[in-house]
Amino acid sequence: MTNAVVIKDLEWKYEHTTQFALRGINLEIPENTFLGIVGANEQGKTTLINSICGLIPHSFNGVYRGSVEIYGSPVLKMSGLEIATQVGLVFADPEAQFTAMTVEEELVFGLENTGYDLGKIKERLDWAVGVTMIGDLLDKSPYDISGGQKQRMAIACVLAMNPPIIIMDEPTSMIDPLGKQFIFDILRKLKDAGDRTIIVVEHNIEQLAPLADQLLLMQDGQIARMAPPAHFFDDLPNIVGSGVYPPEVTSFAYWLKQSGYVPPEQVLPNRFDEGVTLMQDALRNARDNR
Amino acid sequence: MSAYLEVTHLDYNYPDGTPALFDINVSIGRQEFVALIGQNGSGKTTLSKCMNGLFKPTSGSVVVDGIDTRGKGVVKQLVTRIGYVFQNPDHQLFNDSVQKEIAYGPRNINLSANEVQARVDEAARVAGVAPELYATHPFFLPKGLRQRVAIASILALKPRTIIVDEPTTGQDMRQSVEVMEFLRSLWQAGHTIIIVTHEMSIVARYAQRAIALRGGRVLVDDTVRAVFSQPDLLKQTYVEPPQITRAAQRLDGLSRHDVLTVEEMQDAFRSAISAEASQG
Amino acid sequence: MASMASTASTQTNVWAIEPGEIRKPGIIHVVILALFTGIGIVVGTFGSLAVPIGFVSAFWPGQAVQSIGSIWFGGWGAIASFLFPLISNSLSGSAPLPVSIAYIPGNLAQGIIAAIAFRIFKSDPSLRTSKDWIVWILLGAILPNAIGAIWGTGVLLAFGLVTSAAALTTVLGWFIGNSIPSIILGSIILKFVSPLVLRSKAFCKGWWA
Amino acid sequence: MATSAEAPGGVRAAKLRKTLLGYVPIESPFYRYHPVTRLIMFVFFGVVPIFIDMPEINFALVVCTILLLVWGQADLKRLRIYMPMIVTIAIFMFLVVILAPGNDPTFTPIHIGPLTIYYQPVYFTFASYWRLMAMLFGTILYFSTNRERDMLVALRSLKLPFLASYVVGFSIRAAGMFMEDFNTIREAEQARGLDKSALKLGDQVKLYVMYLVPLFSIALRRADEISHALFARGYNFTGRVGHGNKRSDYILTQYTMTGMDWLVIAVLMTLFVGAAVAEYGFGAFRLPHSPINILLHHLLGLGWPS
Missing domain, CATH: 3.40.50.300 (P-loop containing nucleotide triphosphate hydrolases)
Structure with missing residues (x-):
């Protein structure tokens, strides 16, 4: 399988700071997989994705060692435009990324930068608008729409450019429950299409875990753990200790396992339905056994 | 509990006239x-x-500690x-x-x-x-x-x-x-x-x-x-209740379905089993 | 990014470019140009509306934004200093576009003189020494406002908006009405905000980076 | 970052377009014209008074812009914010000319009670005032019927470099963001126990610090964030794309010039050039031709004005 991203011995220290924010990162992200990144604040999550999308080192000053390659090309040597056609980045605060005065302009901005012809722009615009369900907002100012709509627009902007790699940095942290649901619906659609590498940093593990192929825990500038969601929480106390709270059904299932209500070989569920099924079975078994 | 904060028939319109709140009545106590x-x-x-x-209220009133x-x-x-x-x-x-x-x-x-x-x-x-x-x-x-x-x-x-x-x-x-x-x-x-x-x-x-x-x-x-x-x-x-609350609402055989946290769920689970045990 | 080095750097020359230091204009400078123009629009509009005497403002703190922007961001600030009055004068109604266009050289002077002075005299924008203060007040506020007032009055004369007999009064009113708020506002901003700006990537030691 | 106001449902005023200064209905007749036409109209109304000294014509231009605002269904109530300006400009101009009329023996003194005013400079000021008003209303007309987008489309259609039009558009937007920030900061101040009415002058100055520091901090942070966002979207400020071509401009294709546009532009251009030629070639709009001036001259027994 081709790797979309390969990171070797990456170290990074921001200007005006004393400690390295990333310390010896080695990571391979296979093409068309979904990677969820979790961890407490200030542990290097955002720094890691900034170095994949080239903001580090192109837009930050600091000390850079090691390498990040996107489909074999080192990010260090690529131009901003080259990177933008390969990697799309959605920021946590959608408002910080507006560049235009209407949603429509905002959406075509990146496409115009890449020099697509007008027909192609229209085609990509329509597609991205369809996926993110913002067709009725095109004429509005990006500042006059709700937080959730803003974030959907921000995603549409990135989708429109059709990069093979899409990175989102806490895309739901500033929006309400309905808005969150919309975003995860979009992520689900993108994952199901299966033709894109997706990297998402998110505190909302409840929604993230069921989507991810792999979960990665950042701690102290290093990759502390990387595993498929089914096994990511095996060592639950340590995960909690790192400041990350598993889905409640997972926590409860872990308790069931520790208390002997389910067998030790039981894989911990992370999806709601799986969790309910496991709880129901455990309850039934426990009562039958009495 | 005596009311500390009393919101009575509160309507609020934004300065541009857009109405935002309609007839809110809320009374909040001291603790x-x-x-x-x-x-x-x-x-x-x-x-x-x-x-x-x-x-400031467009109409109605908000009174805090008098x-x-x-x-x-x-x-x-x-x-x-x-x-x-x-x-x-x-x-x-x-x-x-x-x-x-x-x-x-x-x-x-x-x-x-x-x-x-x-x-x-x-x-x-x-x-x-x-x-x-x-x-x-x-x-x-x-x-x-x-x-x-x-x-x-x-x-x-x-x-x-x-x-x-x-x-x-x-x-x-x-x-x-x-x-x-x-x-x-x-x-x-x-x-x-x-x-x-x-x-x-x-x-x-x-x-x-x-x-x-x-x-x-x-x-x-x-x-x-x-x-x-x-x-x-x-x-x-x-708004959706927390995951564990929703899970509890779906479970058969639980004596209570109004749990709020994983810890409460553990209690509910234990008592469901022991209740069964004592009955049986 | 929690570096705690907030303590003031020692009396070094903030304009000196260290050996090996690469500075080149980037996207951030374009962004700061736009944002600073935005700030200027707000301050300029507010200033004109606060004490509305039309084209001769008795209170126009906009010059503070002009000189500060040029001190911090060199040429980018200088562009902002003549760009924002075009818009703020239109929004506040204090001058129609043709008059605003004629003001451009005056507005440019009101910005750029401070920037040149700070770079020549190696003054610290955070106003740490009495020399910094003198450079700021004399060459950052008084001189540019004097030039601006003379130019602006010339424009008003040319448009027939004041009579030649009233020219001197206009120059004085303009000069005082711009200098005082600009000194107050400008000193505050320079003192309190410069420490943040000096560490930002947008800060220009030279003219464009 | 939902600031002070949570817009209900996020969508307000669906039938209105937010312009630079207010709201205009979506179906406003103005929007039948290309942004370039509207920009040229602005240049016409904003600049043509330079050629005209006669207050009657400038007054007619003011009336004309107001009629256009009515026709365009703009919200005339917004014009109230200009009232103080319009009044104080008049007070200022007349005060100056009365107090400092200049020393010219040809001026005609008029005695009103203890006050002596001189006719010629006062009439000149009167004419200048209306010239200023005409230009001002031209500006108001444009800003209250056009959105940033219209302005940008117009500027870009006229081949202004992308970078320049981007900076102009974004700075106007930035001004709006600062006003919002400013309001929120003021609320935050109040929530921390600041009672403005009780402030001494020294504290009033401190109050500026309280507003300015967060305002500028937010601006600096925002500058970083926005430049990162632009980087991530492949923007380079030369306005060129990878293979050296100019960036394409999708939004411009949404607008087309119609016959009406060309007609309006032609009429405005003709009037504009005509006015310039009439003034600079023949002095057609100078004060001696002003009917009110002529009438007043006769009333004052001064004969024909020269």
């Missing part, structure tokens, strides 16, 4: 822990700003009674050091230098702001810490009621828990805490009472447990 929940645009933040007097927020010159009287932490810390940090920032409020109410320092130390400690950061310019702190400096700056005023708009935004789970544990300790010490939040697990774990708003009206106002046991009603404002 309550209340969560305002609902979709964006449902009026949560607007209601909380009416409660602390930043917004003080009508429409009165003239009530700002200073109100701040020691009701504190408000804004969602975005960057709007409320304007001093060039953390220490000055936290001391700003106490200085405004003319406390002595010693008392100001004592307030700063206490507020910083409880909000998790280390004294080593006192000299730092708030601008250079990471966002989670800026949020906590903002909270400390309000706490230093020791208002009887504290409203926190989205206390967990920008915080990771552990930091959220720290902030909430702290708010809980204040509540236990006799303060009234009002949070505006989208995080239902936070509501379930910490709040006693939930007021769900929808379209500028109160949809339901009851204990958190009672509110979360009406998922169909909550759907109107797109």
